Amino acid sequence: MRKKVEPFKVIMDTVKALNKGDIFILHATIKPTPLFGLMKTKGYAHKVEKIASDHWVVTFLHKSSKHKLETFEEYHKGLESQLEQECPAESYPSQIYKVDNRGLEPPQPMIRTLKKLEEALPGDEVIIHNDRIPVFLIEELNTLGYDYNVEDLPDGSARIHIYKK
Structure with missing residues (x-):
């Protein structure tokens, strides 16, 4: 490119x-x-x-x-x-929070994730596990300026590591 x-x-x-x-x-x-x-x-x-x-x-x-x-x-x-x-x-993050959002109906996974990010301190990491890649959440993370990594897991679910600045 x-x-x-x-x-x-x-x-x-x-x-x-x-x-x-x-x-x-x-x-x-x-x-x-x-x-x-x-x-x-x-x-x-x-x-x-x-x-x-x-x-x-x-x-x-x-x-x-x-x-x-x-x-x-x-x-x-x-x-x-x-x-x-x-x-x-x-x-490395001072605190790691894990949020299991599997089985929840939208928009609950996004609401829970954003709430946990509000609670987290700078330097913390929030790891979420969703049924699939949360496209709308990723757009919001980009808008808010968060760094993150996405893992597409073999079972079709996704694990996202989000880093609070």
Whole structure:
């Protein structure tokens, strides 16, 4: 995208060439949210990491690769462990809140999440677990300026890590 080239065709050509056991890692200058739904219809789970304000890394793995899903999760846990070692402790949240929003009817998950964010202090992290990726909440988080990471889980649910500034 930095070269002002439309990446969609390149991405789709790459996806067509993938075998079901392959892992596709995409580096982007923006969070490619529209791609998540498209890839899900093609049978792919994803993990999103925000490296910098203009650097996102998305890892896609076909859901039929059940034997690799655990490896996929272990890989990301290993990355998190590596980041913990490389980053100073003060950059991590002082308090972590977990909110399970599964089974609730909209707008309850969004209301509960925003309420917990109001209660949280700067530096805290709120982790929510929803039945699916909460598109409207993500729009609100972007509007409010929150940093967050989205995990699309193999069962179709989503875990979102939200960081209060």
